[in-house]
Amino acid sequence: MFKDLDPLLHSQLRLAVVSLLISVDSAEFTWLREKTNSTAGNLSVQLDKLSEAGYVSIEKTFRGKRPLTTCKITRKGVKAFEDYVNSLKDYIK
Amino acid sequence: MSTENQLSPKQSLDVITSMIQQAKGNTQKNSFYFLLWGCTIAVANLGVYIMLKFTQVENPYNMFLITLVSAAVSIVYGIRQNKKSTVSTHLDEIYKWVWMSFGATCFIFWIFGGKVGWQINPIITTLCAIPTFISGVLLKFKPLMFGGIVFWVSGAVIFLVDIETQFLLTSIAVIVCYIIPGYMLKRSE
Numbered sequence: 001m002f003k004d005l006d007p008l009l010h011s012q013l014r015l016a017v018v019s020l021l022i023s024v025d026s027a028e029f030t031w032l033r034e035k036t037n038s039t040a041g042n043l044s045v046q047l048d049k050l051s052e053a054g055y056v057s058i059e060k061t062f063r064g065k066r067p068l069t070t071c072k073i074t075r076k077g078v079k080a081f082e083d084y085v086n087s088l089k090d091y092i093k
Numbered sequence: 094m095s096t097e098n099q100l101s102p103k104q105s106l107d108v109i110t111s112m113i114q115q116a117k118g119n120t121q122k123n124s125f126y127f128l129l130w131g132c133t134i135a136v137a138n139l140g141v142y143i144m145l146k147f148t149q150v151e152n153p154y155n156m157f158l159i160t161l162v163s164a165a166v167s168i169v170y171g172i173r174q175n176k177k178s179t180v181s182t183h184l185d186e187i188y189k190w191v192w193m194s195f196g197a198t199c200f201i202f203w204i205f206g207g208k209v210g211w212q213i214n215p216i217i218t219t220l221c222a223i224p225t226f227i228s229g230v231l232l233k234f235k236p237l238m239f240g241g242i243v244f245w246v247s248g249a250v251i252f253l254v255d256i257e258t259q260f261l262l263t264s265i266a267v268i269v270c271y272i273i274p275g276y277m278l279k280r281s282e
Contacts, residue, residue, distance in 0.1 A: 010100060012108055019109045023116030024182045031179035035115045063176060085109070091102040 005091075008053050009084045013038055013046045018081050021056060021073040029069035047071060055080055116182070122232060122282050123188075125170060127275025133163040135267045138214070142260035184231050195224040212252070214259040218266055219248025225270060236277045240270035 009015050016036045021027060033043050047069075050056040055077030059070045073081075100108070137156045144153035199217055206213045226241025228234075247266035251259050 005105075010105070012100060012104075015100070015105060015108050016112045019112035020116050023113050024180050025186050026181045028179040035112065084105075088102050088105055092106070 124279035131271030138264035215251040236274035
């Protein structure tokens with residue numbers, strides 16, 4: 001039924017992450033986890049999938065001694081999200 | 094939140110709208126900078142005015158050295174805030190760069206003030222209107238938009254008075270356009 005919808009985005013958590021990232025300039029892992037109400041493990045796996053597809057860029061640094069993961073949506077990710085929303089509109093019509 | 098469940102179009106839209114809603118309202122208000130710089134500029138200008146008017150101090154303009162202290166405080170505060178914040182919105186970025194650009198422009202005028210007959214106060218007061226008004230628009234905060242408009246009017250008026258009075262009027266403009274809206278912004282945070 002949903003063959004035109006990008007399978008990578010057609011998943012609740014990944015879609016939530018991309019929707020959040022499209023609304024901000026950059027976000028830390030902890031902020032995404034809090035907003036999506038997901039577990040660290042699950043979020044980490046889904047971010048890796050989005051990163052492998054080139055939809056999200058992930059920067060791993062340190063704040064003091066703590067690891068810091070900052071995520072940003074890429075141009076490819078923005079395009080994929082726009083296409084996804086446009087496909088969604090066609091289904092709703 | 095689960096991962097692989099099949100979403101209906103409506104569910105997908107619900108996820109998108111609820112997440113966009115979640116991301117809204119994360120713009121930092123930063124009343125601290127308005128209060129810090131408002132007080133700094135007001136005190137410096139008022140100090141220079143009082144010294145020019147009532148004392149024989151050789152170089153009253155040294156009062157402006159307190160801006161260096163505020164610049165250092167701003168940098169330290171900015172670094173600390175940056176460490177605390179877990180998200181940066183597009184508005185935060187615009188906000189930051191509008192003020193940085195304004196700071197760079199002010200710096201050029203301070204360095205080459207002699208080239209414009211030391212008419213720095215009216216020029217900077219007029220320029221202050223731009224970032225202040227834009228900040229008001231970005232934050233949807235009317236007192237700052239009002240402050241921006243008052244800066245434009247003040248800039249024009251300050252051009253018309255003598256150098257000594259310029260310091261007094263600049264000080265009043267800064268109280269009205271930075272300190273009062275800054276305090277109101279702090280209360281709204």
